[in-house]
Amino acid sequence: MVTTTYELTHLGMLEAEAVHIFREVAATFEKPALLFSGGKDSVVMLHLAAKAFWPGPLPFPVMHVDTGHNFDEVIEFRDRAVERYGIRLVVSSVQEDIDAGRVVEETGPRASRNRLQTTALLRGIAQHGFTAVFGGARRDEEKARAKERVFSFRDEFGQWDPRSQRPELWNLFNGRHRKGEHIRVFPLSNWTELDVWQYIRDEGIELPSIYYAHRRPVIHRDGMLLAHTGFLTLLDGEEPTETLVRFRTVGDATCTGCVESGAATPDEVVAEIAATRVTERGATRADDRISEAGMEDRKKEGYF
Numbered sequence: 001m002v003t004t005t006y007e008l009t010h011l012g013m014l015e016a017e018a019v020h021i022f023r024e025v026a027a028t029f030e031k032p033a034l035l036f037s038g039g040k041d042s043v044v045m046l047h048l049a050a051k052a053f054w055p056g057p058l059p060f061p062v063m064h065v066d067t068g069h070n071f072d073e074v075i076e077f078r079d080r081a082v083e084r085y086g087i088r089l090v091v092s093s094v095q096e097d098i099d100a101g102r103v104v105e106e107t108g109p110r111a112s113r114n115r116l117q118t119t120a121l122l123r124g125i126a127q128h129g130f131t132a133v134f135g136g137a138r139r140d141e142e143k144a145r146a147k148e149r150v151f152s153f154r155d156e157f158g159q160w161d162p163r164s165q166r167p168e169l170w171n172l173f174n175g176r177h178r179k180g181e182h183i184r185v186f187p188l189s190n191w192t193e194l195d196v197w198q199y200i201r202d203e204g205i206e207l208p209s210i211y212y213a214h215r216r217p218v219i220h221r222d223g224m225l226l227a228h229t230g231f232l233t234l235l236d237g238e239e240p241t242e243t244l245v246r247f248r249t250v251g252d253a254t255c256t257g258c259v260e261s262g263a264a265t266p267d268e269v270v271a272e273i274a275a276t277r278v279t280e281r282g283a284t285r286a287d288d289r290i291s292e293a294g295m296e297d298r299k300k301e302g303y304f
Contacts, residue, residue, distance in 0.1 A: 015199070017187075018048045019048060020171070022049050025134070026052075029132040029183070031129050031131050033060050033062065033063045033128065034046065034061070034062045034133075035062070035065070036063065038074040038208055039136065039208075043081070043205060043207055044188065045188065046081065047205050049134075057086060058085065063089075063090040063091070063133070064078060064089065064092070065092050065117045065124065066091050066094060067113040067117060068093065071253055073210045074210065074250050077207070090124065090128060092127075093120060094113050094116045094117060094119075096120070097120055102123075109234070109235050111254065125182060131182050133183075134185045134186075134187060135185070136186070137189070138186075138193070138196075140191075140279060141193075141280070148186060148189065149189075150171075150173060151173045151183050152184040152186065153181070153183060154181060154182050154183065193248070193280055197270045200266055201267060201270055210258075211247055212263065212264050212265070212269070213245070213246045213262050213264040213268075214244070214245070214246065215245075216242065216245060217240035218241065218243050219234065219238045219239070219240050219241075221235070224257035225243065227253060228240040229254075231253050231254050245258040245260055245261060246261040
């Protein structure tokens with residue numbers, strides 16, 4: 001008798017876990033949806049979801065919470081990806097909330113719509129009756145996200161209480177919820193930024209071009225490099241300079257910074273990430289610098 005053993009690589013185990021999570025949610029929740037911004041983590045999630053249900057179609061739509069302050073390259077990529085996978089795109093717009101008076105837009109040179117996404121996110125979930133929403137958050141990004149479970153319970157107001165989350169022993173997930181409540185699901189919880197990039201490289205996954213080195217006008221502000229777009233108001237003394245940069249994370253263009261880099265291929269990005277000691281959010285997201293507990297406070301309100 002010949003016994004064959006199969007050993008999964010580190011990335012193979014992460015992939016298998018994520019595929020299991022997608023299938024578990026599809027089997028146990030009535031109306032799931034996948035949050036999709038066109039950022040690298042959501043692109044990897046979409047790739048994993050397609051693998052989980054191949055050769056069939058994805059059994060859920062994707063939802064983009066649109067601040068209206070997007071990088072053109074990311075929106076173009078989002079629309080191409082939706083067409084390529086043949087899936088339904090749901091857009092929940094921050095601008096609609098501003099126009100309806102549900103939120104008040106910030107003013108001033110440091111104004112951002114990033115915090116306003118919470119209202120648009122919760123409205124989109126309620127409007128479409130989504131009972132589970134996949135998000136691309138990883139535990140290595142930020143200490144508040146390190147407190148998350150894979151299945152993150154949200155009450156009828158969309159709020160998160162880190163002290164009332166359910167245990168997840170032996171990868172057993174509890175998705176029980178009452179009407180009006182929902183679960184945020186994080187298939188990439190156990191991945192790191194380096195894992196994500198190695199997977200992108202190995203799988204040949206396409207990303208928006210701004211994730212790779214390119215020249216663009218940037219300004220130096222608060223220890224960050226911000227892209228000089230039409231959404232950004234210059235402060236006195238600020239002068240845009242053309243610099244070779246790339247983005248490590250993608251969000252609202254008013255608060256998402258880039259880093260000086262010549263990494264133009266997945267292999268070069270992997271080498272760069274392996275050598276860095278600062279998380280992508282810590283290095284390039286101005287919205288995470290509001291306070292020591294800024295991210296946790298927003299998550300309690302219903303943020304990603």
